[in-house]
Amino acid sequence: DGGITQSPKYLFRKEGQNVTLSCEQNLNHDAMYWYRQDPGQGLRLIYYSQIVNDFQKGDIAEGYSVSREKKESFPLTVTSAQKNPTAFYLCASSRSFRTGRQETQYFGPGTRLLVL
Amino acid sequence: AQKVTQAQTEISVVEKEDVTLDCVYETRDTTYYLFWYKQPPSGELVFLIRRNSFDEQNEISGRYSWNFQKSTSSFNFTITASQVVDSAVYFCALSEAIANYGQNFVFGPGTRLSVLP
Numbered sequence: 001d002g003g004i005t006q007s008p009k010y011l012f013r014k015e016g017q018n019v020t021l022s023c024e025q026n027l028n029h030d031a032m033y034w035y036r037q038d039p040g041q042g043l044r045l046i047y048y049s050q051i052v053n054d055f056q057k058g059d060i061a062e063g064y065s066v067s068r069e070k071k072e073s074f075p076l077t078v079t080s081a082q083k084n085p086t087a088f089y090l091c092a093s094s095r096s097f098r099t100g101r102q103e104t105q106y107f108g109p110g111t112r113l114l115v116l
Numbered sequence: 117a118q119k120v121t122q123a124q125t126e127i128s129v130v131e132k133e134d135v136t137l138d139c140v141y142e143t144r145d146t147t148y149y150l151f152w153y154k155q156p157p158s159g160e161l162v163f164l165i166r167r168n169s170f171d172e173q174n175e176i177s178g179r180y181s182w183n184f185q186k187s188t189s190s191f192n193f194t195i196t197a198s199q200v201v202d203s204a205v206y207f208c209a210l211s212e213a214i215a216n217y218g219q220n221f222v223f224g225p226g227t228r229l230s231v232l233p
Binding site: 043104 | 212225
């Protein structure tokens with residue numbers, strides 16, 4: 001079954017701690033994305049990556065970092081600099097848009113991050 | 117700058133009623149794509165439909181139908197004979213191309229639909 005997996009489902013962070021959210025896809029998609037969703041709100045883009053070893057900041061990148069060492073994986077680290085990290089984090093992927101086509105984004109099940 | 121408005125924050129209907137979710141968008145581009153996603157209580161966004169700016173034909177898929185009107189910049193979504201399982205938050209999204217960086221995907225704030233038995 002092709003799809004996107006995110007782990008863990010729930011994550012608890014202590015003050016001053018960095019935590020990493022996992023996102024893996026086996027859809028052979030080139031592009032991957034991280035979004036943040038606050039209660040009752042829409043989605044805001046944190047980072048995106050078009051291809052391995054390349055990524056770009058989205059609208060709310062401060063306090064977050066990413067890496068893209070493998071095509072299948074796009075982990076997101078929430079650093080201690082992110083003062084209000086409590087939210088629902090969604091990972092998505094799509095086929096490459098370098099050809100000029102605008103591709104559909106497919107989403108994982110999400111990770112809910114809570115601050116202790 | 118592109119923008120997506122979903123003016124209905126929450127809608128409640130009784131099962132078997134028809135319901136229309138509104139989506140109005142703003143863009144300067146002539147080439148763009150519009151999407152609808154469903155977010156059930158589990159949280160995962162489920163893709164429903166994609167429509168490009170050159171295709172204004174309405175589409176029907178089972179109980180779902182979409183009405184795209186460029187003249188009013190709207191892409192409305194209708195559920196016919198609603199069911200309790202349709203209860204979810206529905207997001208409209210707009211995508212347009214950005215030179216060298218791919219696509220810019222903007223989501224509306226979502227409409228929470230509650231279908232009561």
